[in-house]
Amino acid sequence: MPSLRIIPCLDVKDGRVVKGVQFLQLRDQGDPVELGRRYWEEGADELVYLDITASHERRRTTVELAHRVAQQLFIPFTVGGGIASVEEAAEVLAQGADKVAINTAALNRPQLITDIAERFGSQAVVVAIDARRREGGAGWDVFAEGGRRRTDREAVEWAREAVERGAGELLVTSMDRDGTTQGYDTELLAAIAEAASVPLIASGGAGAPEHLVEAARSGADGLLVASIVHEGVVSIRQLKQALAEAGFPVRF
């Protein structure tokens, strides 16, 4: 199997990196390309940029972001945040992004997954799923619009459908764990890894190296990290060391 990927996630608003805690508070952390470069130099295998700019300017800022990143960083990267059409995906990919992540737009119109996959290949389509455990524990609700709107979909079912429709990768965020540093929701990951045949990126809750090991054991192929690296709690190298010691292939 390819090396397990450590993927720093940079939330970008109006051209600056911010990091939300449980989808709420935002703190400015710097320039997206400079931070991305730092992570590349520290050993990041891939980067995810989510443009959470709220205004009607968002489409332009997303394309500009992809353009700037592709000019300067030479590792694979994904761009997401509000991408809602094949044309917009095409603009972002044409700048040199390797993949687009779609979330709310895919929930509103699942055919979008297929449309992008048919034009650019499944490897270019990441379906991002924001999930919160249902009360009583039977499954996970899928949320749209950055966690603001509950849908009537269940996360494992939606993951399966997304793959059937052409998703090449799933980026699964536990809203219960996001920003808590208490570890990924490994039950959610295991359930989706079992149901879906494409690479799975775990997101939400990483606070210590052992959390990444747990997620890898639950079937994750990539590990999204945010505050744990943004705040310098541990280095990417230390995270990889922990994975290597647990027997997973990594890239140093």
Place this chain on the structure above:
Amino acid sequence: MTVVLDYGVGNLTSVLNALRALGEATELVANPEAVRKAERLILPGVGAFAPARSRLTPFEEAIRERVAAGKPTLGICLGMQLLFERSYEHGIHEGLGLLPGEVVSLREALGAESERDKRCEIRYPHIGWTPLRDPCGRLMAGVEEGAQVYFVHSYGVLDAEACVAWAEHGVRFCAAVERENLFGAQFHPEKSGAVGLTILENFLRC
């Protein structure tokens, strides 16, 4: 000056960006004369073999001429596969035949090779960082054993005389080729971090 052939297959921006970051003058070209004359040529490519092969036809003669004249030429990903004799991707398709060897499905090769690997849950397409084995030659100068590069592919060349680096994903396949001034990389050097930039820089020195 390194030109990148724009024959309507896939995204060329990242290759151009990487060359520019290395300080190389570069441009996209889409006419046979420019292909013939270029100091160095990069043949990129993503997607399926057959449509790419037909789009390449108008440039075929020019590519043959420059390769025969020893002008440095590098195929990347599908661009490397097109250098070989044939591909079994959705049928049987003739390649440029500049290198002996054929392109096969890695998944099928794994099935043919052994039953044991089926337990290992090898997923295709092969996407991700994978170590290079036995790197040698000019293209791989300075690349250490086990250095990792970024792959996105389902098909590959299992064996080739010109192989200068191997990789394994279920089966062993040829990660890079070199014969005189003709080079190929199955991986994406433009997305393979510092190792990838080293490899591109090696090509720029040829």
